[in-house]
Amino acid sequence: MKLLDDIFEKRAGLAGIAAGAAAAKSPVLGAGLAGGLTGAIGASIGKAFTPASEEDVKAEAVGELFDPAHEAELVKIRTQAMLSEFLSMDPVISTYEPNEVATAYNQIVQLTPRAAQQPAIMRGLLRKMLQQQDALEPFEAGQLAEVEERLKKIEEPAQRFMTPMPVEK
Known part of the structure; x- marks a missing residue:
């Protein structure tokens, strides 16, 4: 789990850097970028660790x-x-x-x-x-x-x- 934690921390750090750079140019863009990246990362992590329903597994x-x-x-x-x-x-x-x-x-x-x-x-x-x-x-x-x-x-x-x-x- 330590390896996964490190990966997620690095992703969060990269998202923060990207949002910070965007915020320097435009505070509105920076806030939107940080929220969008964090939301996208959270959604993909949630999807990866959420078990698929039996119907989804059968359909796949x-x-x-x-x-x-x-x-x-x-x-x-x-x-x-x-x-x-x-x-x-x-x-x-x-x-x-x-x-x-x-x-x-x-x-x-x-x-x-x-x-x-x-x-x-x-x-x-x-x-x-x-x-x-x-x-x-x-x-x-x-x-x-x-x-x-x-x-x-x-x-x-x-x-x-x-x-x-x-x-x-």
């Missing part, structure tokens, strides 16, 4: 779960794990350089972002792309588009049901 947790940045981070982690597994365990993919695998993966993601998150689909697609030197036949591209459309239809109901429900009071 739900918000974090549905945060697009959080979802993007999860996708990134899953993708890295999937590609790492392919590079170390797959008998075909492991024979290629990681840069080649990443290039093939990026090309597939551009065509089918949802399919790229499915390891069972990606293993075969990556093998095919790597063996054909990053080329897909038009027929194969059409099949990928169909797979992507089906995955989109499967995903949409889940998105509808996963929206946070309003908190009843």
